[in-house]
Amino acid sequence: MYYVEFLRVMRMLRLVGYVLGAVLLLALVFRPFSHGSINVNNSIEGVDPSTIPAHTNADGSTTRSFMGKHGRHVTIVARPDKTETITVDDPAYNGKKGGNEHIEFGHLKVSTSNGGRHRVSTIDTDLKIPLNILLVIAACVAAIVATLLGLALSRENDGHLELAWTKPASRESYALASVAVDSLGILGVMLATLVTIVLVLAIYGGASYITVSDSLTSLLFGMLFALSFYGIVLAATSSMRRGGLVLSLLWPAALILPGLVRVQWMNLGTVARTLNTINPVAYLYAFLSSPQTTNIFTLLPNYGTAAQVLAVLLLFVAGVALSLAQWRRLEA
């Protein structure tokens, strides 16, 4: 029953595969031209620290010590939370310029202190790449694909109902089989995107900084976020022969609505706040920000992460149910 939808999903997956493959290829091609890597201590003072035996301390951290160039003394303390402190002691500095410096550069904090002939440079690294963020990015890619696949029933309605409805299956089971295939395809895209991101990070030496914490919720939210887009497009276009217009309005609207809640003019803010109830992007904003800062809903107060997961789940389920109701009433 789902063969046509299966072919559509496979075509979509192939397309996504080309894009992700291209990203991966570009990452590989440009790797030799990139300066160093995300991993700051591939080379310190011309030495690769991983070749130096590590001494494990009582608190679980490890210490590596070695001599760098010009008699500089390097100590690297790596802690279990993936933060590191690298200390470079230059005994022959004999500095003329006084004053200490403190520089913050992204996840690096560099400070130098001059004392007599010595200059001690301390580099604190705090590089963490939360898996949660990667999951959300993958979910956004999947959501784009989901909006395209959400035209499934509209595409059937564009001159193919006679084929779809003269198969030995009820209209409902035909539609649900398509929904199932599409959903699997969307989750497949999410997985493929996640794998691609991790591979790119690995190419640039950053894979080991990925931290996993509370990622199950993010995984669940991400999947349902993408699926909720699918449900909304499905519900909006099932009665249409061509849903392209809906699609071209949906994304701008979804992206703008969370921002419009602050607008005072007319009742626009209130309208936006109400519409955000069915806007997956609003739930994404809410999911990514702290509870206090989000006030973009009226109908649904922000109950926190669980409520956001539930909300996108409901959007998906309601979308599918609404589209089924339309599908049942359609006429060829």
Place this chain on the structure above:
Amino acid sequence: MTAISIRNLTKNYGSFVAVNDFSADIEAGTVFGLLGPNGAGKTTTFKCMLGLAAPTAGSVLFEGQPLQPALFERLAYVPEKSVLYDWMTIGEHLEMQRRAFSRFDAGRAKELLALFDLGEKKKVRSLSKGMRTATALCMAFANNPDILVLDEPTSGLDPVNQRAVLKLIIDASAQGKTIVFSSHQIGQVERAAENIAIMQKGKLLVGGSIDDLKAGWKIVEAIFDTDQFSTNGLAGDSRVHRMERTGRILRLSVHTGADALVDELTKMGANCRAVDLNLEDIFLNAVDPATVTTDLVEKA
């Protein structure tokens, strides 16, 4: 046994009545031809029959039962317009059928493709209207259905392939299948069908077996000695559907009892004969009663 029973089918689109109280019984194992001018409601009738559109009133029974999805294992529909997927190949369409229909016969599908000279690898997008029709027919016949509903199954095809389609219908009929088809080519219906219904503006105008219609529907032409002849005796005659007199000539359109009428008119002193009507004449006469007599004047 009645394969398809259409009872008082009515379908309105807003204020437009597409099908108006249409009834027909299609016996199992027969070929049924649905005729009618463009916009007569043939396609809408098919759609309502197959549950693709909801009837405003009336019902359709298949073998005594309301339509169930499972029936489509044994029922194939080929619509008039192409409903194939442009982006898929012919082979993918057949694969779709194979997966959906338990009676799909892959060997038969290959034979049918060869019959119409169609390649599996071809994308539907590249096919002409006729080739799309042929592909849809291959899909339908490969399912080995018991009931075939074909809406204009020869449209867009060249005469050779039109004949091939007629032979497919005849072959299926010889195997005891029930076939309902519509066609603008009355000659094809005349050959392949036993029973017909003629529709106009959604209404059933004429129905029955072609042989019975041909036996009954005649133009009785009587030539009197004078143009002063009286037709009073025919005024209330239920056999006479239409009467036209031109000088000494009287033409009567009858649906039954032509021979008896010829005898009666002969007794009245007229030189009288009954002219046979073919299906096209019958169709035109039904759709527009003025047509046949005009035609006959031209023939004479």
Place this chain on the structure above:
Amino acid sequence: MPAVFTIDARSGVPIYLQLIDQVKRSVAIGVLEPGEQLPTVKQLALDLTINPNTVARAYRDLERDEVIETASGRGSFVRGNGTAMTARKALSDVAVDSLTHAIREAKSIGLNRSEVLALVQTAVDRWFPKEEQ
């Protein structure tokens, strides 16, 4: 099966009647010999591109008229018993139809009884010259 039937589907005469006529004619003129097998219903329907049930109806009527017989499972055959009678009957059936048609035509044109009889006499004289003498 050498007999070739020609059907005019566009004629006002029902196809099964045309087929019955054609078979009778073939039997009458000896193209179809006694005991000869007729094509199957399906084969003839496909050959002539006409409805199989129409062919079956013609075969049933031919059987009733004792022109052919059907052995179940083996097919339909031109009757063997009293072939001459069958053929003559078949012939006369066809001839009666044609004559009736011709006389009706003559009448509708306006010929009277004696004129028609004279026409018939002329035609008979032309085709049976020796028997006349």
